[in-house]
Amino acid sequence: MNPIQPEIDERYLNAPEEEIIAAIAARRGELGDRLLILCHHYQQEAVFRFADLTGDSLKLARLAAGRDNPWIIFCGVHFMAETADMLTGPGQKVILPDLRAGCPMADMATADEVEEAWEDLAAADPDAKIVPVTYVNSSAAVKNLVGRRGGSVCTSSNARQVLEWAFSQGDKVFFFPDEHLGRNTSLAMGIPEEKIVRWRRGEADGGNSAAALRRARVVLWDGYCTVHMQFQPAHVEYWRKKDPRIRIIVHPECRHEVVRLADDYGSTERIITAIEESPAGSHWAVGTEINLVKRLADLHPDKEVHSLSPFQCLCSTMYRIKPGYLLWAMDNIARGEEVNRITVDEETAKGARMALERMLEIS
Numbered sequence: 332m333n334p335i336q337p338e339i340d341e342r343y344l345n346a347p348e349e350e351i352i353a354a355i356a357a358r359r360g361e362l363g364d365r366l367l368i369l370c371h372h373y374q375q376e377a378v379f380r381f382a383d384l385t386g387d388s389l390k391l392a393r394l395a396a397g398r399d400n401p402w403i404i405f406c407g408v409h410f411m412a413e414t415a416d417m418l419t420g421p422g423q424k425v426i427l428p429d430l431r432a433g434c435p436m437a438d439m440a441t442a443d444e445v446e447e448a449w450e451d452l453a454a455a456d457p458d459a460k461i462v463p464v465t466y467v468n469s470s471a472a473v474k475n476l477v478g479r480r481g482g483s484v485c486t487s488s489n490a491r492q493v494l495e496w497a498f499s500q501g502d503k504v505f506f507f508p509d510e511h512l513g514r515n516t517s518l519a520m521g522i523p524e525e526k527i528v529r530w531r532r533g534e535a536d537g538g539n540s541a542a543a544l545r546r547a548r549v550v551l552w553d554g555y556c557t558v559h560m561q562f563q564p565a566h567v568e569y570w571r572k573k574d575p576r577i578r579i580i581v582h583p584e585c586r587h588e589v590v591r592l593a594d595d596y597g598s599t600e601r602i603i604t605a606i607e608e609s610p611a612g613s614h615w616a617v618g619t620e621i622n623l624v625k626r627l628a629d630l631h632p633d634k635e636v637h638s639l640s641p642f643q644c645l646c647s648t649m650y651r652i653k654p655g656y657l658l659w660a661m662d663n664i665a666r667g668e669e670v671n672r673i674t675v676d677e678e679t680a681k682g683a684r685m686a687l688e689r690m691l692e693i694s
């Protein structure tokens with residue numbers, strides 16, 4: 332469970348945003364190389380503007396590992412800060428400005444639940460060699476379990492490579508926590524639908540018959556991203572009718588019904604590159620978090636970039652990293668006080684690193 336966010340002084344919450352921004356800029360200069368600020372692509376602009384490095388969660392953790400800044404503020408969510416803590420050196424402290432910034436998808440698979448499901452699945456098909464694969468959007472405790480059972484982490488960029496590796500190691504893949512990344516990747520690899528089963532949390536044998544579990548090549552945990560699940564096939568149909576020049580690109584955390592109707596799909600990095608490399612005058616509807624879509628629209632005024640959904644899908648937990656919380660964390664660092672440090676105990680980190688290193692070897 333994520334720790335509790337301490338209360339912060341009201342002035343960080345109530346001061347006009349321009350005052351907070353000016354104070355962050357002043358602190359940033361004062362802290363110099365003692366501090367590295369990492370920002371995920373889904374961060375709001377008022378925070379993102381202070382990023383030293385930007386990227387997806389794994390890219391940021393790996394970049395931070397190559398630096399020697401003693402303080403790292405991770406403007407992202409809890410599992411990202413954990414990964415950064417595990418990949419950086421002992422002299423580096425990783426701070427999450429608001430501890431309430433968790434990932435609902437990661438929270439849908441606790442290590443205890445996964446362990447119990449693993450045992451049930453193994454009992455349902457005792458002759459099969461099962462290989463666990465966890466999406467990077469999972470807790471360190473889940474990654475630890477996967478590492479110790481011979482499995483690997485994957486990201487939305489390398490999920491296919493990791494699944495191909497997993498099938499070279501065993502008969503069946505148990506994939507968590509994102510059902511949709513697992514399904515989209517499995518179908519793209521040509522695995523037939525009848526060999527892909529959903530593991531429903533809280534139901535005996537995940538709601539499956541023993542025969543269905545024995546037949547399955549891929550067993551998918553039924554977790555999902557609350558942001559990407561909001562995109563619907565009707566949104567794709569809307570844009571197709573409205574604009575014949577539209578190109579639709581979505582994230583693989585979207586349900587398959589949306590992915591199969593899109594022109595392309597891929598990780599945040601792939602979405603960014605596709606739009607960057609498209610010719611001036613291109614029209615895009617993008618199925619991912621709204622802060623990234625807005626930034627892409629601002630960065631490419633020569634192109635039309637819209638959200639695929641009219642409802643502006645926002646990651647509300649990522650949005651908790653407001654400028655006031657960033658300033659609060661920086662003020663504490665300036666005083667040498669450690670607040671909101673994210674650490675992973677060495678025993679857990681050891682297994683989790685095995686799963687992360689396996690992924691790095693594969694990809």
Ligand code: SF4
Pocket residue numbers: 373408433434435436437468556557558559620646647648649
């Ligand atoms: S966008 Fe989805 S997967 Fe990413 S942090 Fe938010 S809830 Fe989690």
